[in-house]
Amino acid sequence: MPAALPSGRVARGECAYPSSKPFQAEPLPPSRLTPRAQFVSAHEVAERAGVSRSAVSRAFTPGASIAAETRRKIHEAAEVLGYQVNDLARGLLANRSRLVGLVVTKPEVGFRALLVASLTKALIARGSVPIMINTGQSEGELLAAQRTLFGHRAEATIILSGSPPASFVELARRNGQPVVVIGRSEPGADHVQIDNQAAACTAAALFAAAGMRRLGLAGAQSGTPSIVERETAFVAEAERLGARVIAVRGSDSDYAGGLDAAEQLLTGPERPEGVFCVNDLVAFGVIDHARSRAGLAVPQDLAVIGFDDVPEASWLCHRLTTFRQDPDIMARTAIELLDRREADPDLAPAVARIAAPLVARDSFVPAVPKASPTP
Structure with a gap:
């Protein structure tokens, strides 16, 4: 053991437990062990x-x-x-579990984390019990998710964009579960969608109004339905307005993917004047690469627009101009579709489309339209 200081503390830089003898917790004596708690009956x-x-x-x-x-x-x-x-026992007697499954891939990332939080809060307020299934993309992971949902007799399923394939949705419906899909469309299912096309077209129009003719698109290889909609609409509208668009896809729809996309966009022979990013995490990567690696000023040398309006978008290091998705509105709309479907299972599938308003900050300042002369 290392020498101790007079106070009994170990000297700085010394290790109290040599690596050759890993720390082991001492078991409590039987008299200090408490029996397993029992619920009051x-x-x-x-x-x-x-x-x-x-x-x-x-x-x-x-x-x-x-x-x-x-x-x-x-x-x-x-x-x-x-x-x-004991709600579990009551549910068994009434053949109602009150469980609602939330099926999502990478629920901790970006806007998805905000949406999952809003959905769980709204479901609890509704009297439901949310059960989140964090799925991967392998067949084994998808099968495990299905077994969990159906084995626990979930009464409904909410599926987020980029999650399981259409077969997962169809199986849930065959098992009598109302299904609401967010951020993508599936035949026969109710779905909530952000108006990605309108927002992407607005981004292209704002760049064009600022006189920019060389534009970049920072997409992502993940290729979720929402991301593909934004990519496609932006490129089409920018080209219609006479701009040249360099479209690239980063490794993923996250910060690292933004760094990757910026590397492709900013090292080519023709640097864009403005870049539309498919989400805020990608935009953060683009901004940091532009400033730290390419030596560019944002927005003076490079204007950047994102999508989502996650809390970090307002941070001083980013001050990102972006399109806002409101997770509370999306969650509330999804619950309304669930209630509608439970009230009448035979209704035709509904589509709820929600606008994504622009939130202007410092990474791109839209041109202010000149006021018409007073007659």
Whole structure:
């Protein structure tokens, strides 16, 4: 052991536990081990309140017939004991799980994290129990996700863009689950979509209005439906307006993908004046590469527009002009489609299209239209 200082502390730079003897936790003596906690049962509440077991059940069932004084005694006993209704057991009896599956790939990344947070909050407020399935793309991972959802008898499924293929959606529907798809369209399913085309066309028009004729598109190889819509619409509109577009795709739709896309865009013979990025994470990579590696000033030498308006877009190091997706509005719309489908399973599939307004910051300042002369 290293020498200790007078205070008993180990000298700076010394290691209290030599690497040859890895730290091992000492087991607690049996007297300090606590037994596994047991949930308070309805029977215990009934005994404390001096009522029957069925009275406890009625006291916690909305609309059930029970005297006000009896209900008060039962709720008081439940409060003292810390009793909670066993919703799982109730669901089994009623053949309703209240579970709603959220199927998403990489839920921790970018806007998806915000959307998952809003969806879980909205589902809980609805009285549902969200169960998130973080899927990969391999067949084994998809099968495991399906088994989890169907094995737990989820009542509905919400699928985010870039997630499982159409076969996953079809299987959910065959098992009687209402399906809402966000950010992509699937035949026979209700879906929520951001108006990617309108936003991408607006980006092209804003660059053109600023006099820019050499434009870049920073796309991504992930090729999700939303990203492809933005890529396609921007290139088509920019070319229609007379601009030359250099379209590249980074390794992924994340920060590293943005660095990769910027390397391709900014080292070629003809550098673009403005770049439209398929999401904010890509835009952050483009901005950092432009400043740190290419020695360019943003927006003076290179204008950048993103998509999503994640919180980091407003940070001083980015101040990104971008199109905003509102996760709360998207979550609320998805819940409304679920409620509509549960009320009438035979309704035709619905499409909810949500606008993505421009949020102007410093990475590109749109030209202000000149006011018409007063007559």
